[in-house]
Amino acid sequence: MGLKPGLKIKIANNAGFCFGVKRAINLAEKTADKECKVYTLGPIIHNPQEVKRLEKKKIRILTDINKIKSGSIILRTHGIPFNLHKKLIKNKDINIIDATCPFVKRAQVIMKQLSIDVKSKAKTVIIVGERVHPEVIALMSYSNNDKCVVIENVAEAQNFKCIGDLNIVSQTTQTPGNFKNIVEVLKKHHEVKVYNTICKATFDRQKSAEELAKSVDLMIVVGGKNSGNTTRLAQICSANTDTYHIETVKSIKKEWFKNIDSVGLTAGASTPDWIIEEVEKKVKEISMKN
Numbered sequence: 001m002g003l004k005p006g007l008k009i010k011i012a013n014n015a016g017f018c019f020g021v022k023r024a025i026n027l028a029e030k031t032a033d034k035e036c037k038v039y040t041l042g043p044i045i046h047n048p049q050e051v052k053r054l055e056k057k058k059i060r061i062l063t064d065i066n067k068i069k070s071g072s073i074i075l076r077t078h079g080i081p082f083n084l085h086k087k088l089i090k091n092k093d094i095n096i097i098d099a100t101c102p103f104v105k106r107a108q109v110i111m112k113q114l115s116i117d118v119k120s121k122a123k124t125v126i127i128v129g130e131r132v133h134p135e136v137i138a139l140m141s142y143s144n145n146d147k148c149v150v151i152e153n154v155a156e157a158q159n160f161k162c163i164g165d166l167n168i169v170s171q172t173t174q175t176p177g178n179f180k181n182i183v184e185v186l187k188k189h190h191e192v193k194v195y196n197t198i199c200k201a202t203f204d205r206q207k208s209a210e211e212l213a214k215s216v217d218l219m220i221v222v223g224g225k226n227s228g229n230t231t232r233l234a235q236i237c238s239a240n241t242d243t244y245h246i247e248t249v250k251s252i253k254k255e256w257f258k259n260i261d262s263v264g265l266t267a268g269a270s271t272p273d274w275i276i277e278e279v280e281k282k283v284k285e286i287s288m289k290n
């Protein structure tokens with residue numbers, strides 16, 4: 001097969017579930033231990049295998065809130081729009097378990113304050129983030145300010161035209177570099193007040209993945225193909241070494257390990273430990289059978 005003896009397996013320092021996701025899954029499981037009608041508003045995380053595991057515990061995905069009359073609804077880590085939240089809590093037959101990550105909550109509170117405070121109200125609010133991301137959509141809904149604009153990248157910042165001062169808030173999963181560059185551009189033409197609400201979990205995973213990818217012959221990135229943060233990790237790793245993005249152990253092929261000395265393993269913030277462990281075990285088996 002051409003496998004070299006003594007294949008080294010290294011795991012990234014920061015890999016897998018972040019604090020917010022861990023907390024949301026715990027809340028969902030604890031609720032399901034006590035109640036039988038438990039729903040998540042959309043998939044609780046972007047990991048099909050973990051969602052399936054939770055389904056076995058009777059934690060179901062709800063796509064339309066009008067379809068249920070009672071039960072508990074778990075709100076996802078990136079939050080939901082303000083009006084939807086208000087509508088849900090009005091229904092006394094439904095128990096709302098708010099698993100919005102505290103870091104996201106903090107950004108929502110800032111958005112709300114900026115739209116209430118008299119001085120801040122006069123300024124345009126810029127959210128640096130992805131326009132279509134549920135977190136950004138929810139953040140916008142927390143502002144009554146109709147002068148609220150999303151900027152995704154430096155090019156958009158350069159083309160941004162408005163008069164007056166700015167308040168700038170970040171999506172929690174923004175890369176610090178993109179945020180900083182956008183702020184620098186906006187500062188050239190405006191007085192700005194910056195609210196850095198970036199959570200370090202994403203950045204830490206990216207940094208560790210990059211460092212590891214630079215030191216190994218092959219990287220395996222584990223996580224949902226529908227997970228934005230896992231896909232980004234795979235992109236970062238492939239810029240540095242041969243990389244495979246897999247969802248489960250089933251995709252691993254023995255020939256990947258031909259003629260290499262070392263393999264690195266990392267996983268997105270929505271990948272549970274049990275999947276990472278299965279992958280690690282399989283790679284170890286392959287290296288030992290050699």
Ligand code: SF4
Pocket residue numbers: 018019020021077078101102103104172173199200201202269
């Ligand atoms: S990435 Fe950060 S903000 Fe998002 S859920 Fe995880 S800990 Fe919370």
